[in-house]
Amino acid sequence: MERVAAQFEIRDALTRYCRGVDRADAALIKSAFHPDAVDTHGAFSGLGWELAERLARAEAGKPGAGTHLVTNVYVEFDDDGHARCESYVLAFHPHEDGGDGARLGIFAGRYLDQFERRDGSWRIARRVVINDWSREHLPGQDWPRGSPAAGGFVAGRRSRDDAEYDLFPSPT
Secondary structure (H helix, E strand, C coil), X not given: CHHHHHHHHHHHHHHHHHHHHHHCCHHHHXXXXXXXXXXXXXCEEEEHHHHHHHHHHHHCCCCXXXXXXXXXXXXXXXECCEEEEEEEEEEEEEECCCCCCCXXXXXXXXXXXXXXXXXXXXXXXXXXXXXXXXXXXXXXXXXXXXXXXXXXXXXXXXXXCCCHHHXXXXXX
16 A cells, blocks of 8 residues: 555656646645755756746746646656656647747656655655657637637636636646
């Protein structure tokens, strides 16, 4: 039963990371990492907590909201305090990086994580992000039935103004 509970904690940390990136919430991203965790993440290689600050600064207040989805999660335990985890990730990044209007970056890859249980908490100790493929989607019109403007949906936000914080006010 301890291993089952550990798997739930590991999956919860993966989900907190995704929620934090999508909301540009550094505290929520940090909650998935141990303070000394190292993340090798594309051009960035350094502390996970430093990445959290960079991501939150870079994305805060930008229009739209990203969407990170962790799908297949495979965990192997080395002992009661160490586990290895491979998680498939799909990430959708609305952006205007080129200055020529809205675009959508699509990323498909994997998180290769080493988790450690410290002080009773499973968190990432080391991460390597693998890019299996990525694409950029050209701009288009919002789908009328699915858009916040025409469809009545609540718009997602890259900030603590997102509706998520009404339901989950604390960062963890």
